[in-house]
Amino acid sequence: MSSLQKKIQSLAKTYSTEFIDIRHHLHAHPELSYQEFETSRFVQNKLSEFGIPYTVMAQTGVVGLIKGKNPGKKVIALRADMDALPITEQNEVPYKSKNEGVMHACGHDVHTTCLLGAAKILQELKDEWEGTVKLIFQPGEERNPGGASILIKEGVLENPAPQAIYGLHVHPQLEIGKLSFRGGQVMASADEIYITIKGKGGHAAAPHLTADTILIASHLIVSLQQIISRNRNPLSPSVLSICSIQGGHTTNVIPSEVKLMGTFRALDEEWRFKAHDLIRKQATELVHSMGAEIDLHIDVGYPAVYNNEKLNSIARSLAEQFMGKENVETTEVRMGAEDFGYYTRHIPGCFYRLGVMNVAKGITSGVHTPTFNIDENAIETGMGMMAWLGGATEF
DSSP: OOHHHHHHHHHHHHHHHHHHHHHHHHHHSOOOTTOOHHHHHHHHHHHHHHTOOEEEETTTEEEEEEEOBSTTSOEEEEEEEOOOBSOOOOOOOTTOOSSTTOBOOSSHHHHHHHHHHHHHHHHHTTTSSBSEEEEEEEOOTTSTTOHHHHHHHTTTTOSSOOSEEEEEEEEEEEETTOEEEOOEEEEOEEEEEEEEEEOOOEETTOGGGSOOHHHHHHHHHHHHHHHHHHHSOTTSOEEEEEEEEEOOOSSSEEOSEEEEEEEEEESOHHHHHHHHHHHHHHHHHHHHHTTOEEEEEEEOOOOOEEEOHHHHHHHHHHHHHHHOGGGEEEOOOBSOOOTHHHHHTTSOEEEEEEEEEBGGGTBOOOTTSTTOOOOTTHHHHHHHHHHHHHHHOOO
16 A cells, blocks of 8 residues: 555545534535536635635536645646536425525535545645646536537637546445445436427317327327337437427317427437437428428537446556455446536546445435435545545556
8 A cells, every 4th residue: 555545545534524513514415417606616715725726617616626745747637516406305404405496416515525635635645646637627518518618719728738627426326435446438418308399289179170289299209219119229328308399278169379398318429429310300201291390409418428447447447556455336327418528529438436325324315316425424424535536646
């Protein structure tokens, strides 16, 4: 075990209580995407307290810089997202959300806490490691166009330019004390589909005098599934889900308009955009053939997350040193999406998972649920591992 590893582990343990308190504060004061003004100020104040210079980007984003020995040797970026979700919390805990209808149900309070903890450790040990660490506290991960895309446009990957970027995410199905990694494609792209079907409405007893928008919508929903089952390579996962249908208000009136909303997910970027064309063509021709008009918009969202194989291998090896090989697992491929994928299009990235589940304590709820919570012993692991990756990564 290296001297740096020992010191990081010792400081993570020493500061764990302090940063659990920080997590409680962040959890109790969640803010929605692109509205993280108080969270941003809190992060800025903490970085100032730690003696770390920073700049503000994308209105609420905060980017700090820590220089170790020989700061030009390498630049490693560490990223955490800060926004919360429009969910009403059901946990009865002292740090329950004070902002009604808003909750840190995806663990971004944990991510921000871990990066702040890593920042304090790396700043304290800056004479013990080489290179520069760029701290990226990012807004708007939960909402298009994704805060990562905005930060990149504003130059977050420049001056200095990182050679690699790491991001962590809580994993409520992974036991406390464990981490997981995966090289290659690890998360899907995510695009939003909005469809409006318009036709002549009328009395339900005289459907021959109408364009039955409800029936047309029903055919369209079923038809769209064939794009996945009949056109996609079956070895490449993809999902198309229509999640909302709105139309009609009574039992005897065929409405003149029906709205559909859904999501399309893919791991292959070439198939992703081919599917967009197929969705447009099939939807338009089907609706027209049944006597109605269609407005269709595909809001192109986050790209797939691709973990650089070499960087993932480096990170996994460092994790095994830090945690023990028995506590490092392989992340499953997920059809969920993350705007971390924007970073991995530009520089080598590694997006890994932090175990937060504790069955004995009843901490098992998934993300994006009103009862999501973590075993807070994960804070020590999360902040220590981020600091270790920032200081110890060598190419």
